Amino acid sequence: MLETKKSLNKIVSDLTVPIKSHKGFIIWVAFLLAVMGLGFYAYSVQLREGLGATALTDYISWGLYISSFIFFVATALIGMLVSAVLGLTGIKWITPIARIAEMIAVGFAMWAGLIIVFDMGRPDRLLNVFLYARVQSPIFWDVTVVTTYIVISIILFLLPLIPDMVFLQKTMKDQPKWKQKIYKMLSFGWKGTPEQYKIIKRSIRLLSILIIPVALAIHTVTSWLFAMTPRIGWDSTIFGPYYVAGAFAAGAGALLIVMFFIRKSYNLQDYITDFHFDKIGKLLVLTLLVYLYFNINEYIVPGYKMKRGDDHHLFALFAGKNAILFWSVQIFGMILPILLLLWGKMRKPVPLLIISIAVVMGAFMKRYIITVPTLEHPQLPTANIPVDFMIYWPNWIEWSITSMAIAGAVLIVTILAKLFPVMPIWEIAHEEGISEEEMNNFEVE
Amino acid sequence: MKHTKKIFTAVVIMLLSINVFAQWKIPAEAKKQTAPTENSVDAALAGKLIYDTKCKACHQIPGATGMKAPAPPDLGIESFLNKTDGEIFYQISEGMGGMPPFKSQLSEEDRWNIVHYLATGRASCTVDMSTALQNLELKVEIIDDKKQIKAIVSGGNVDCVKVGFFVKRYFGLLPIKVVETDSSGMVTTTFPNDISGDKDGNTEIVVKFDNPDRHGKAEVTKKIKWATPVHYINPLEKRAMWGVGAKAPLWILFSYIGITFSVWAVIIFVILQILKLKKAKNEVE
Numbered sequence: 001m002l003e004t005k006k007s008l009n010k011i012v013s014d015l016t017v018p019i020k021s022h023k024g025f026i027i028w029v030a031f032l033l034a035v036m037g038l039g040f041y042a043y044s045v046q047l048r049e050g051l052g053a054t055a056l057t058d059y060i061s062w063g064l065y066i067s068s069f070i071f072f073v074a075t076a077l078i079g080m081l082v083s084a085v086l087g088l089t090g091i092k093w094i095t096p097i098a099r100i101a102e103m104i105a106v107g108f109a110m111w112a113g114l115i116i117v118f119d120m121g122r123p124d125r126l127l128n129v130f131l132y133a134r135v136q137s138p139i140f141w142d143v144t145v146v147t148t149y150i151v152i153s154i155i156l157f158l159l160p161l162i163p164d165m166v167f168l169q170k171t172m173k174d175q176p177k178w179k180q181k182i183y184k185m186l187s188f189g190w191k192g193t194p195e196q197y198k199i200i201k202r203s204i205r206l207l208s209i210l211i212i213p214v215a216l217a218i219h220t221v222t223s224w225l226f227a228m229t230p231r232i233g234w235d236s237t238i239f240g241p242y243y244v245a246g247a248f249a250a251g252a253g254a255l256l257i258v259m260f261f262i263r264k265s266y267n268l269q270d271y272i273t274d275f276h277f278d279k280i281g282k283l284l285v286l287t288l289l290v291y292l293y294f295n296i297n298e299y300i301v302p303g304y305k306m307k308r309g310d311d312h313h314l315f316a317l318f319a320g321k322n323a324i325l326f327w328s329v330q331i332f333g334m335i336l337p338i339l340l341l342l343w344g345k346m347r348k349p350v351p352l353l354i355i356s357i358a359v360v361m362g363a364f365m366k367r368y369i370i371t372v373p374t375l376e377h378p379q380l381p382t383a384n385i386p387v388d389f390m391i392y393w394p395n396w397i398e399w400s401i402t403s404m405a406i407a408g409a410v411l412i413v414t415i416l417a418k419l420f421p422v423m424p425i426w427e428i429a430h431e432e433g434i435s436e437e438e439m440n441n442f443e444v445e
Numbered sequence: 446m447k448h449t450k451k452i453f454t455a456v457v458i459m460l461l462s463i464n465v466f467a468q469w470k471i472p473a474e475a476k477k478q479t480a481p482t483e484n485s486v487d488a489a490l491a492g493k494l495i496y497d498t499k500c501k502a503c504h505q506i507p508g509a510t511g512m513k514a515p516a517p518p519d520l521g522i523e524s525f526l527n528k529t530d531g532e533i534f535y536q537i538s539e540g541m542g543g544m545p546p547f548k549s550q551l552s553e554e555d556r557w558n559i560v561h562y563l564a565t566g567r568a569s570c571t572v573d574m575s576t577a578l579q580n581l582e583l584k585v586e587i588i589d590d591k592k593q594i595k596a597i598v599s600g601g602n603v604d605c606v607k608v609g610f611f612v613k614r615y616f617g618l619l620p621i622k623v624v625e626t627d628s629s630g631m632v633t634t635t636f637p638n639d640i641s642g643d644k645d646g647n648t649e650i651v652v653k654f655d656n657p658d659r660h661g662k663a664e665v666t667k668k669i670k671w672a673t674p675v676h677y678i679n680p681l682e683k684r685a686m687w688g689v690g691a692k693a694p695l696w697i698l699f700s701y702i703g704i705t706f707s708v709w710a711v712i713i714f715v716i717l718q719i720l721k722l723k724k725a726k727n728e729v730e
Contacts, residue, residue, distance in 0.1 A: 134690040135701045144701075148708055155715060162722070189723035196722055203715045210711050 006270070008434050008442060015421040015428075016171045018266040025418060032407045032414065039404020042397040043118065051121040055395040059385070060375040064394040065119035067367040068402045071250065072112035072409065073146070073222050074243070074363060078251025079105025079153055080215035081283075084208040093279060095431060096271045096423045099160065100262060101255055103422075105153040107412035108254075109218075111405045113146050118401050138224040149218045152211050157416070159204050162190050163197075163426040163439075171444050182419070192440035219243045226370070232309045233374035242294040248287035249334075250363035253356040256280055258413060260353045262422055271423060274348060281347030284359065288338045295334065313377050322373045329369055333362015471535050478531030482554075484561040484570065486577045490658055492562030493574070495555050499547070507566050516543055521566045533560050574658060581606065583663040585652045588633075592671050595633045596626070596652050598660075603630025607655035612640050612648060613666070623655050642672030 006014075046053045056063050082101035086094045117123050133140050165187030172180055190196060220240035227239035236242070256277070263272040302310045303318075317326045337355045340346045346355065372392055394402075429439055482488060500520075507521030518525065528536075537556050540546030547556060565572050579601040586595040596608045606626045611618035621640075626632045642648035649668055654660035680687070684694045 132690065135693045135698050136686050136688070136690075141701070144705055148705075148712070151712060155712070155719075159715075159719070162719075188719055199718050199722055203718045206711060207715055210708065214708060 006432055008429050008432075008438060009444075011429055011432065012167050012171060012425055012442070012444075014268070014270070015423055015425055016168065019168075019172070019418060019421065020175065024265065025414075029411070029414060032411045035407040036404045036411070039400045039402075039407070042400035043404070046118075046397055046401070047123070051119075054398050055392055056398075057389045057392070059378050059382075059389050060372060060392040062119075062371050062375060063392055064368070064398040064402050065115055067371045068364070068405060069112055069115040069119070070222055070243070070367040070371070071364045072108045072115060072405065073219055074247035074250045074367070075254045075360075075409075076105045076107075076109040076112060076149070076153070076251070077215050077219055077244070077247040078255050079156070080211045081248050081251060082255065083156060084211050084215070088205075088208055092431065093276060095427050096268075097255065097259060097276060097280070099157070099421075099423055100258055100417075101251075102153060102157040103413045103416045104251070104254055104258060106150070106157050106416065107409040109146065109150045109153055110412065111409040113150065114408070115402075115405050116143075116146075118405070138221060138228050141221045142218075142225060145214065145218045145221050149211075149214055152207055152214055156204070156207050156211060158186065159200060159207065160424045160427065161186060161420055162188055162200060163192065164421055164424060166190050166192070167425050167442060168421070170442060179419070192436055194436075197436065216244060219247050226374075231374055231379060232313045232377060233370070236298060238294060238297055242291075242298055245287065245291040245294050246363060246366065249284065249291045250360060252280060252284040252287055253359035253363065256284065256352050256356040257360065260349055260356075262417060263349075266417075266422065268422070271428070277349050277352050278344075278347045281341055281352050284352075284356070285338055285341035288334055288341070288359070292334055292338060295330070309377075309379075313373060316373055316376070317369070322369065325365060326369055329362045329365045332358050333366060334359075337362075469536060469541055471532050475535040476529050476531050478534060480530055480534075480557045480560060482557060482561075484564055484572050486572055486574055488558050488561040489565050489572050489574050490562075490577055490656070492555075492558035492560070493658060494656065495551065496559055496562055499551070500559070507563060520563055526563070526567045530560050530564065533563060577659050578661065579659065580661040581654070581663065583608075583652065583654070583661075583665055585665040585667050587667055587669055589669075589671065592636045592638075593633050594636060594650060594652070594667075594669075595631065596665075598626050598630040598632075604628045606630065606660050608632050609653055609655045610634055611651040611653070612672075613651060618651055621650075636669065636671065638673065640672045641675045642669075644674055644676055646670055646672045646674040648672040 054063070079102045082094055083098040087098060117126060120126065129140070129143060135141075165183045168183045169180065169187065172183060220243065223239040223243035226234035227236055229235065259272055259276070259280070263269060299314070299317075303314050306314065316322045337359050340351070340355055346352070376390055376392065378390075426439060430436075503517040504520050508519065509521070510519045511522055512519050513522060513524060534556055536544070537551075537559060538546060538548040551559075561572070564570050565574060581598050581603065582600040584597040584599070586597070587593075588595060594610060596610075598606050598608065603626055607623050608626060609623045610621040612621055613619075619640075621637060622634055624632045624634050636650075640648065647668060647670055649666055651664060651666050653662070653664040681689070681692065684692050686694060686697075
């Protein structure tokens with residue numbers, strides 16, 4: 001699908017030049033660090049004063065942090081969708097974007113774990129989660145499965161990197177020592193022998209299969225944190241697939257955004273083409289349609305019956321105090337993007353970028369819509385409680401810490417994309433018909 | 446302005462309705478009334494027993510707070526004790542505001558006895574209740590085969606001593622019976638059969654004098670084995686969803702361990718494969 005054949009030397013230099021010099025990088029990283037600095041300060045306040053420093057209360061104890069947590073886990077799932085599901089079905093065009101998807105998975109999964117710590121009033125008691133673990137608790141399953149997913153994602157990121165390390169070692173002779181050390185270490189003695197190729201390919205295949213159930217589990221279990229309680233709005237049997245469908249949509253959106261900026265700032269127009277945007281755009285609309293289907297089920301089934309309790313909650317969403325947020329999310333984050341994306345002209349990079357931003361923002365707020373309004377309707381009878389216990393809006397501490405998490409995840413993606421080629425050189429070369437022999441004998445021109 | 450007036454009127458009406466401004470109106474002849482009996486140790490002690498059950502909850506022990514206000518006032522302060530016996534008797538009988546009238550609840554004798562008891566707080570009073578204290582000894586025997594408890598009182602005048610029997614419960618003593626001793630200072634009581642114990646029927650009983658001012662503060666605690674056994678089923682004891690980690694249902698435990706173990710086995714296998722890469726290089730060269 002790449003129009004003209006490229007030489008190995010061109011591929012290597014195209015993909016390694018951004019690693020060497022890349023204007024704007026420092027400014028971008030400085031910006032991310034500044035955002036994180038503010039979050040760090042906010043967290044120091046929260047550590048000193050406890051969770052009371054946030055807008056969370058006894059009644060609404062899950063707020064922005066937990067909403068962000070689900071959003072992060074959701075976004076991280078894209079790694080599995082692209083590299084495993086599409087990869088295993090033998091789709092070739094994912095080669096240039098698979099690694100980008102995996103970077104997003106690593107960055108967001110790691111910060112998802114951290115957000116849980118931010119939501120703890122006493123993070124110094126973190127170990128108690130394990131010391132006094134109860135296998136009956138979905139929270140414990142969640143801890144297990146998030147950890148597992150992070151590990152698998154990291155390995156799945158590193159594995160296809162191994163053969164590339166040789167190219168890096170050869171082209172990066174002028175780079176700082178520590179970088180070269182990393183490249184050497186991560187090459188695991190790669191020489192390109194058939195035996196080594198066999199091991200790498202088999203391992204990638206094995207993990208690609210394994211990550212499918214694990215990724216489904218991570219988000220299903222995250223949904224169970226809610227669905228395993230009898231609370232109105234959470235007590236739903238379709239929460240697992242509902243979350244997973246939403247996650248794919250959010251992830252596809254995030255992938256498109258990252259693709260857009262990496263392609264632009266790394267000048268990779270020859271590799272990530274309009275064709276790829278069109279394809280991922282189609283993937284986005286497909287996932288959104290599935291998500292829409294789950295949304296219809298999730299709201300029409302209880303909305304038709306309007307059971308006592310449900311009625312309050314649904315009224316607040318449809319026409320009450322949460323209505324503006326709810327309908328903005330449903331319309332701008334789902335329905336409108338679907339309508340636009342069905343139209344081929346909208347699946348070009350720039351329109352896709354805008355639509356994807358809407359989808360991702362919608363996904364973020366959707367998690368909020370799932371988490372908070374339910375808690376605003378306490379199930380136990382309440383009396384004489386302060387009015388502000390029933391209303392929640394995150395305060396600056398929560399916004400700052402959440403921004404730190406987002407900046408942190410983006411920073412991980414940025415650093416990974418800066419340290420390593422954003423595409424697997426060896427696989428691209430392979431698709432260009434360059435033999436393993438030729439790759440092994442690669443020398444810098 | 447309008448509001449301030451309204452609120453003010455409302456507050457005044459409210460205060461009036463709870464009689465804060467009300468005053469004792471004691472007729473002159475009631476003030477002059479005197480007790481039909483002389484004050485004595487027996488009378489004062491009888492009064493104290495009633496006071497402890499009927500008045501202490503509101504007024505506390507006379508002299509404990511030393512405060513006239515807020516109501517209910519301390520009944521051991523000088524300004525109160527300066528009243529005549531007749532005045533106090535009238536107050537107890539008729540009540541006022543938060544103070545309930547006792548004339549239909551307590552006999553005239555009882556009310557006068559209370560007055561006698563309160564009067565012991567006066568400096569001029571010569572009645573000393575502590576002279577009545579005998580400090581008797583108390584022994585308790587458990588007669589297991591008859592499910593009886595026997596109290597033996599000794600060390601003084603042991604006839605007709607009221608002995609109280611109690612069962613220890615979580616939040617205090619449950620009174621069972623008050624029985625008087627015979628002339629030899631002994632009393633035997635049969636344990637009621639509806640008192641619950643633990644799963645083996647164990648529980649604790651407490652025996653003490655009903656009138657500690659007269660007979661002393663001796664108190665004996667004994668274990669008995671023949672209360673009604675109660676088989677309390679603790680829902681936390683069996684394996685259940687709501688149990689602690691160690692009481693997890695087996696199916697969930699095995700599912701968790703099985704799944705986690707299998708997934709990590711594959712991960713570790715892949716890691717070992719990666720470490721094998723170096724070796725694979727050497728083999729070919």
